[in-house]
Amino acid sequence: MLKYQFVVHKKYWEDIALTDKVYQAIYAGITKERFENEFDSIFSNLDNTQNAVLLDLGCGIGRIAKFVAPKVKKYIGVDFAYTMVEKAIEYNKDLSNTEFVCSDNLSIIEKESVDIVLTEQVFIHCTKEQQQKYIEEVYQVLKPGGVFVSAIPKFEHYENGLTYEEFNKLFFNFYNKIILNSIQLHTISIKPPINKFNYEKTQKEK
Numbered sequence: 001m002l003k004y005q006f007v008v009h010k011k012y013w014e015d016i017a018l019t020d021k022v023y024q025a026i027y028a029g030i031t032k033e034r035f036e037n038e039f040d041s042i043f044s045n046l047d048n049t050q051n052a053v054l055l056d057l058g059c060g061i062g063r064i065a066k067f068v069a070p071k072v073k074k075y076i077g078v079d080f081a082y083t084m085v086e087k088a089i090e091y092n093k094d095l096s097n098t099e100f101v102c103s104d105n106l107s108i109i110e111k112e113s114v115d116i117v118l119t120e121q122v123f124i125h126c127t128k129e130q131q132q133k134y135i136e137e138v139y140q141v142l143k144p145g146g147v148f149v150s151a152i153p154k155f156e157h158y159e160n161g162l163t164y165e166e167f168n169k170l171f172f173n174f175y176n177k178i179i180l181n182s183i184q185l186h187t188i189s190i191k192p193p194i195n196k197f198n199y200e201k202t203q204k205e206k
């Protein structure tokens with residue numbers, strides 16, 4: 001079966017952010033309506049999001065910031081493409097609780113300081129090694145009970161997709177729930193203990 005190969009290098013994102021094609025590149029995978037519905041349903045499972053620190057990994061031009069920053073105490077967007085970060089700052093300049101950082105790793109974030117990590121349409125463009133590194137770093141920056149909302153490329157469809165064995169190995173320390181079984185796995189993963197999350201609505205899938 002033919003598998004998609006969407007892994008691209010930093011220069012691609014740096015260059016595309018300077019053109020109008022950036023909107024096509026970012027909105028191609030998911031419509032605004034579907035995105036907002038999905039995140040509304042995720043947020044409805046989380047307690048006390050108004051006091052949460054949220055990290056958006058691979059924040060791009062900051063479309064997610066526009067939608068989620070008003071729902072949380074502090075929003076931090078991280079992206080390795082400087083031109084994306086510049087666009088995100090400009091696009092969200094009306095939101096005072098946002099901060100954008102240009103980085104290809106999460107060592108700039110204090111350990112156990114984040115309540116929610118989101119990553120949307122990013123891992124499909126990362127190698128397995130990059131995905132692995134980020135999953136480990138996300139675990140470190142999350143507070144106990146923190147939540148990782150991730151879109152993971154599926155093995156069946158992508159060259160860089162995770163097999164179930166790899167997924168289970170990488171997400172072993174989390175409690176996982178797959179929320180949308182499309183060509184990407186949308187997952188909610190909770191760093192134990194599960195006290196901040198409405199566990200009634202989830203199940204442990206390990």
Ligand SMILES: C[S@@+](CC[C@H](N)C(=O)[O-])C[C@H]1O[C@@H](n2cnc3c(N)ncnc32)[C@H](O)[C@@H]1O
Pocket residue numbers: 013014025026057058059060061062063064078079080081084103104105119120121122125126130
């Ligand atoms: C398709 S865009 C998605 C942007 C945003 N998550 C959204 O859904 O609106 C992918 C973004 O991920 C960033 N990115 C890709 N690989 C990355 C990496 N290894 N580290 C940090 N950012 C990365 C790109 O620069 C780009 O801004």
